[in-house]
Amino acid sequence: MKKIGLLFLLAISVIPAFSQYFREVDSVRVVENSNTLRNPWAGGINFPNVCEIDLNGDGRKDLFLYDRLNSRITTFLNNGSTNADLAWDYAPQYETLFPPISNWALLYDYNCDGKEDLFTISPQGGSVMAVYRNDYTPSSGLQWTMVTDFLDEAFSTTRQNIYVNGVSLPAFADIDADGDVDILGYVNLSPGRMAYHKNYSQEHYGVCDSLDFKFETACWGDFSLLIGGSNQVGCFHCPCRTAGPSFPDDITDLPEISGDQSKAAQPDDTSFQHTMLSTSMVTVIRTCSLVMWLRIIHCLL
Ligand SMILES: [Ca+2]
Numbered sequence: 001m002k003k004i005g006l007l008f009l010l011a012i013s014v015i016p017a018f019s020q021y022f023r024e025v026d027s028v029r030v031v032e033n034s035n036t037l038r039n040p041w042a043g044g045i046n047f048p049n050v051c052e053i054d055l056n057g058d059g060r061k062d063l064f065l066y067d068r069l070n071s072r073i074t075t076f077l078n079n080g081s082t083n084a085d086l087a088w089d090y091a092p093q094y095e096t097l098f099p100p101i102s103n104w105a106l107l108y109d110y111n112c113d114g115k116e117d118l119f120t121i122s123p124q125g126g127s128v129m130a131v132y133r134n135d136y137t138p139s140s141g142l143q144w145t146m147v148t149d150f151l152d153e154a155f156s157t158t159r160q161n162i163y164v165n166g167v168s169l170p171a172f173a174d175i176d177a178d179g180d181v182d183i184l185g186y187v188n189l190s191p192g193r194m195a196y197h198k199n200y201s202q203e204h205y206g207v208c209d210s211l212d213f214k215f216e217t218a219c220w221g222d223f224s225l226l227i228g229g230s231n232q233v234g235c236f237h238c239p240c241r242t243a244g245p246s247f248p249d250d251i252t253d254l255p256e257i258s259g260d261q262s263k264a265a266q267p268d269d270t271s272f273q274h275t276m277l278s279t280s281m282v283t284v285i286r287t288c289s290l291v292m293w294l295r296i297i298h299c300l301l
């Protein structure tokens with residue numbers, strides 16, 4: 001048996017070695033209709049969350065995209081060009097620096113240090129949200145610290161998780177204009193209403209850097225979406241409790257519409273090809289923008 005093994009080793013030692021090597025090349029120029037594409041090898045974009053973040057600490061806001069269709073992160077650096085078509089450079093070196101993301105990812109600077117922090121579905125799964133703090137430094141670069149994997153709030157005399165799910169995105173904004181981030185979302189069995197999770201960081205600590213939430217109301221804005229779909233408002237100034245489930249998908253865009261700092265909720269729905277705009281009279285700060293998303297798609301393609 002030992003002789004057979006020795007012969008086998010001798011045999012393979014004299015067989016010429018043929019190996020195939022693959023090397024990634026992303027510098028090949030791609031021209032379409034005489035136009036040279038700026039980021040032809042950045043990959044496609046299907047169903048992304050788009051957020052601003054300064055990836056490299058140069059003071060310019062770069063781009064973070066999380067494609068919900070294939071769970072892919074894509075990052076672009078802002079090169080400072082005033083031409084929006086030329087401003088974004090594909091920078092895949094930052095894509096692996098983000099923490100584990102599930103279903104969706106939104107960036108918002110909750111602790112007011114100028115660095116966007118990350119909110120996503122918790123590694124615990126279910127209807128729980130996790131928060132990661134952006135601890136970028138010039139020496140260490142982009143790095144994250146988990147603040148909590150169970151973002152909770154006061155509810156009556158107890159505490160509960162701030163309800164989220166993998167389909168419907170919450171919105172992060174300063175709803176009451178006191179400087180700390182609040183959250184709009186949906187309750188477990190939503191009657192077509194938006195729930196308001198108010199942050200008491202300013203009230204309790206005098207600063208904006210804490211996540212001290214209380215379930216304020218299940219009927220923010222005093223309106224209700226139409227039960228059964230079509231992504232329309234069913235009623236304004238209607239009684240707070242109406243029956244039946246309705247789950248619009250996203251309310252991530254809270255744009256200022258009229259220039260008077262009043263803001264609007266813009267629920268989207270994957271079942272319909274249109275979105276809806278409902279204006280309000282409260283002051284909030286816009287986070288990830290649909291307008292920006294459309295602009296990016298225009299720039300990258
Ligand atoms: Ca930057």
Ligand SMILES: [Ca+2]
Binds near residue numbers: 109111113115116
């Ligand atoms: Ca921050």
Ligand SMILES: [Ca+2]
Binds near residue numbers: 173174175177180182
């Ligand atoms: Ca606030």
